[in-house]
Amino acid sequence: MKFTLALTLECNLACRYCYIHKGQKHMSPETAGRIVDFIFQSTPPGEKIDIGFFGGEPLLEVELIKTIVGMITDHRLYESERVLFSVITNGTLFSDEIAASLKQYNITLGISCDGPPRIHDFSRIFADGSGSSGIVEANIIKALRFFPFMPVNAVYRPETLRFLPEVIDYFAGLGVRNIYLNPDISARWTREDVAMLPGLYESIGRKYIEFYKAGVPCHISLIDSKIVVILRGGYQPLEKCRMGKGEYAFAPSGNVYPCERLIGSDDGGEHCLGTINLEGPSMMKSCCHDAEHAVNEVCSSCGLHDYCMHWCGCTNFFSTGDYNTPGPFLCGSEKAAIKTAYGIIEQLGREGFTFSDHLAGTPLMSILGEVGALSAP
Numbered sequence: 001m002k003f004t005l006a007l008t009l010e011c012n013l014a015c016r017y018c019y020i021h022k023g024q025k026h027m028s029p030e031t032a033g034r035i036v037d038f039i040f041q042s043t044p045p046g047e048k049i050d051i052g053f054f055g056g057e058p059l060l061e062v063e064l065i066k067t068i069v070g071m072i073t074d075h076r077l078y079e080s081e082r083v084l085f086s087v088i089t090n091g092t093l094f095s096d097e098i099a100a101s102l103k104q105y106n107i108t109l110g111i112s113c114d115g116p117p118r119i120h121d122f123s124r125i126f127a128d129g130s131g132s133s134g135i136v137e138a139n140i141i142k143a144l145r146f147f148p149f150m151p152v153n154a155v156y157r158p159e160t161l162r163f164l165p166e167v168i169d170y171f172a173g174l175g176v177r178n179i180y181l182n183p184d185i186s187a188r189w190t191r192e193d194v195a196m197l198p199g200l201y202e203s204i205g206r207k208y209i210e211f212y213k214a215g216v217p218c219h220i221s222l223i224d225s226k227i228v229v230i231l232r233g234g235y236q237p238l239e240k241c242r243m244g245k246g247e248y249a250f251a252p253s254g255n256v257y258p259c260e261r262l263i264g265s266d267d268g269g270e271h272c273l274g275t276i277n278l279e280g281p282s283m284m285k286s287c288c289h290d291a292e293h294a295v296n297e298v299c300s301s302c303g304l305h306d307y308c309m310h311w312c313g314c315t316n317f318f319s320t321g322d323y324n325t326p327g328p329f330l331c332g333s334e335k336a337a338i339k340t341a342y343g344i345i346e347q348l349g350r351e352g353f354t355f356s357d358h359l360a361g362t363p364l365m366s367i368l369g370e371v372g373a374l375s376a377p
């Protein structure tokens, strides 16, 4: 079960592609308390609970994060081995003090950074238009001392797509070993963009192989997630989008959405499932998207059906207006990613790499121990 808490809609950045409608809304401890009850009530016994702190900028609310973690760990149904906490930040507010708090509360950290300064500062700017790359880069380097396998999330847009291989080089140079590449799903992607994907992904794939052979493997989500899926023979039911069933997102107001990407202006409209602030079982409608059983004509006859994320409801919605219908960019990206991952399995497999971590569904976990041993404070 995945629960995302948008603690505030405020942010100290003004990213050009931001889909959060900024406002003064902050989550109250009372609303947070109701969400904590909901989390335990709606999670089947034994199932893992993944709790993400989100925003706006969640590190504006460090005290609230501590309060909520306290509510959860004090809950009568809490079991430490079942619950994971994480926070995704824009990287501008990180400090040694915050790192110590996150460590103390067992919260893992992720930072959003789009790549080298001229790429990052294309979108991730302060309200006065100045770029945030200087402070974010310094904080990534600092944060890696505390969280050596920290994920970094890079968003790319049509204007920055062609620089993706450069983005990988930049992160590898900083010592980042866990890289997530995410397209801006609300951007206007063209046929020309889609045509560039196979070449770009192949280039990233060559870098992946180089890192692997050099003994400094790098988890690149685009590739590793597909290697896992190919080795396992397709996505398993629990790996697919479970929005509104195994995944909920909460706006600061207490409104409930099927996915954090659908909170938007928190207008309580089309995507909203209800509010946590009313009593009773009828407080929520159910989400109409069922990724496990969703059928669309084009994908059901596609040979890549089982390996493709055609079921991602929010990505589909932003490109076609329908939870069940993928757009051309996702389709092209998935085809290119699957082909690249397949090529890597073949090439590294011929050279004796076993992918045992991938088969276990935990890509590159072995390097966790390796870099964990280097972890300083």
Ligand code: SF4
Pocket: 011, 012, 013, 014, 015, 017, 018, 019, 020, 055, 056, 057, 090
């Ligand atoms: S850091 Fe996140 S919430 Fe803040 S402006 Fe950028 S995308 Fe929006």
Ligand code: SF4
Pocket: 298, 299, 300, 302, 303, 304, 305, 308, 309, 310, 326, 330, 331, 332, 334, 335
């Ligand atoms: S989105 Fe494209 S690649 Fe994926 S299953 Fe549908 S047709 Fe196949």
